[in-house]
Amino acid sequence: MSTSSVYRVAFIGCGKRAHEHAVGVQADSRCKVVALSDISASSAEALNGEFGFDAKIFTDHKKMLAEEKPDVVIICLWTPLHLPVFRDCAEAGVKAVLSEKPMSATWGECREMARISEEKGCQLTFSLQRRFAKGNQTVRRLIKEGKIGQVLRMDLYSPPNMLDCGIHTLDQGMSFIGESPAKWVLGAVDTTETHNWFNVPSECGATGRIVFRNGVQAFLQSGAIDTWEPTPSKTDIWAGVRVIGSEGFIEVMWDGQIVGGINYADPSWKPEMELTSSDEQMKGYIRHTIDCLATGEEPEVSYQKALRASEIIFAFYESVRRNARVELPLTGVTDNPFIAMLENGQFAAQTIK
């Protein structure tokens, strides 16, 4: 297809995130929204009304796929539904699926999504839209230009959940080091409380170490226990990355807000700071993904990148199970080790929130 083609677009899942994707879709004249599918017809109708899509409403996505034959599907469903609904789309001949993150609840399912994408030739991307925030792009450029010298270390900060929130921080960190895969991972989880995030159980905090194949060492902290006291102003980066180089460092929040930067040889230097709204991030994500559908290039938010970040997350959980660092590629694991340990009663989990 040429870059001027108009694509028939459908949404499956019309809740909160779908409204955010819709901003990006509406801004791209190559996208014509033809169908909205949600088990709650009123949610689909609300999305239709707000954006004036004039799309057909379905409560059964398989019926929608068969009748409307969309080129592009945006999946905005809770995590355990990502794989089965992606499979239905790929089998129905959909050309591109833009799925919400995280990939899936188990490592085996993540790999299955990748396999299906290859087998069916269906472009699969994940909504790691923060790659399109200008501040994150600026940090990537400054690192490439050598402004902080050779990257030696990263401090990775994530809200209290490796699978659901950690994927954003890991993705951000990996984008700063040329997408280097990890070599090994060592992790610990806090199960003082356990949570349920989009139907996947998780810890309330985690800490660990990741060594990347390019030699960069990363220390990871997730959860905000004791970081808000005695006052919130003392809080360290709550979600984002500190990239430490041989000649300076840069601190950036996950939405690309650059907190600060130091060049040891040039104390007057300040990185330029430019904020990108979440609407603009979503517009960038949709535009780029549709561009790549037309050109066949690997998207910035490809499943290959999401898979590398997911592998770190499952290796992290596996290292808790083994009480040892876990070398990548991750082999002999198909489950979610955190869920397996939780179900085995290995954690003295008190409350589910």
Ligand SMILES: NC(=O)c1ccc[n+]([C@@H]2O[C@H](COP(=O)([O-])OP(=O)(O)OC[C@H]3O[C@@H](n4cnc5c(N)ncnc54)[C@H](O)[C@@H]3O)[C@@H](O)[C@H]2O)c1
């Ligand atoms: N990329 C990000 O920054 C970001 C931020 C928040 C959430 N998320 C992810 O987005 C995903 C969705 O979150 P949300 O906040 O939009 O959830 P939501 O609950 O607001 O929306 C989900 C929608 O799916 C519908 N639904 C449920 N089962 C369905 C089915 N079988 N078929 C069709 N529709 C069905 C529900 O009725 C609901 O309207 C989650 O996986 C979450 O991790 C991503």
